[in-house]
Amino acid sequence: MNSCWQRNVRCLLRKALQSLPYSPLAVLVPQMDWRFQLWLEAGLYDLGFFPLLPSWFESGCLRGDCSRMRVIEYWTMNYTTIFLDRDGVINRKRDDDYVKHWDEFEFLPGVKEALKILTEKNYRLIVVTNQRGIARGWMTMDDLHEIHARMIGELAQSGAEIIAIYCCPHDKDQCDCRKPQTGMFLQAQRDFPDLAFTESVLIGDSLSDMQAGAALGCRNILIGPPNSNDANYDCATSLLEAVTKYQL
Ligand SMILES: [Mg+2]
Numbered sequence: 001m002n003s004c005w006q007r008n009v010r011c012l013l014r015k016a017l018q019s020l021p022y023s024p025l026a027v028l029v030p031q032m033d034w035r036f037q038l039w040l041e042a043g044l045y046d047l048g049f050f051p052l053l054p055s056w057f058e059s060g061c062l063r064g065d066c067s068r069m070r071v072i073e074y075w076t077m078n079y080t081t082i083f084l085d086r087d088g089v090i091n092r093k094r095d096d097d098y099v100k101h102w103d104e105f106e107f108l109p110g111v112k113e114a115l116k117i118l119t120e121k122n123y124r125l126i127v128v129t130n131q132r133g134i135a136r137g138w139m140t141m142d143d144l145h146e147i148h149a150r151m152i153g154e155l156a157q158s159g160a161e162i163i164a165i166y167c168c169p170h171d172k173d174q175c176d177c178r179k180p181q182t183g184m185f186l187q188a189q190r191d192f193p194d195l196a197f198t199e200s201v202l203i204g205d206s207l208s209d210m211q212a213g214a215a216l217g218c219r220n221i222l223i224g225p226p227n228s229n230d231a232n233y234d235c236a237t238s239l240l241e242a243v244t245k246y247q248l
């Protein structure tokens with residue numbers, strides 16, 4: 001796709017950037033330097049993706065702790081996407097409370113194993129989570145970022161890769177992103193232009209997840225008690241069971 005000289009130019013540019021004590025772009029726009037390098041490495045400029053990059057940057061969804069080459073792969077390859085709700089799917093839900101600090105975050109049994117299996121099968125794993133506790137002042141956006149950084153780190157150690165996390169920090173009826181609304185999913189589609197909802201899977205533990213997935217045309221799987229059957233979605237009692245039962 002790219003000629004040899006273009007690769008060489010990118011390589012030289014990258015080396016030049018890495019040899020600087022600071023990134024020129026990082027000075028202009030803090031914390032963007034790795035993404036700029038990613039852009040160079042991916043050759044996205046050559047592919048005409050340049051107009052897309054600002055929204056990609058602004059969304060802040062791609063995490064610096066994913067390896068850059070993996071991000072490129074996920075961004076450019078045609079992977080099937082699995083959208084994952086967080087509370088009640090990945091970690092234990094707290095009764096009448098939010099996960100406000102890492103010490104309140106508890107992985108559900110089998111989740112690391114399930115996400116490792118999905119990672120090895122090259123699914124693109126995206127977390128989409130309502131976090132109304134921020135609007136209610138129970139925690140800050142920084143608290144949430146800290147929790148997510150640790151969650152991603154611990155999963156990575158188990159061989160599981162979450163490629164992006166979208167969260168809605170708003171209160172009810174204040175935005176178009178709080179599930180069952182579809183704003184977070186539409187943002188993901190802007191960030192991953194190949195993403196097709198009809199070929200994606202949504203796994204959640206509440207009706208609002210299922211409603212969002214139905215509106216988008218995803219295949220929906222509810223994590224819940226065995227008797228919660230509905231024609232509009234499949235059911236499993238855990239993420240691991242969903243992976244094996246539905247041969248994801
Ligand atoms: Mg949930």
Ligand SMILES: [Zn+2]
Pocket residue numbers: 167168169170174175176177178
């Ligand atoms: Zn929102």
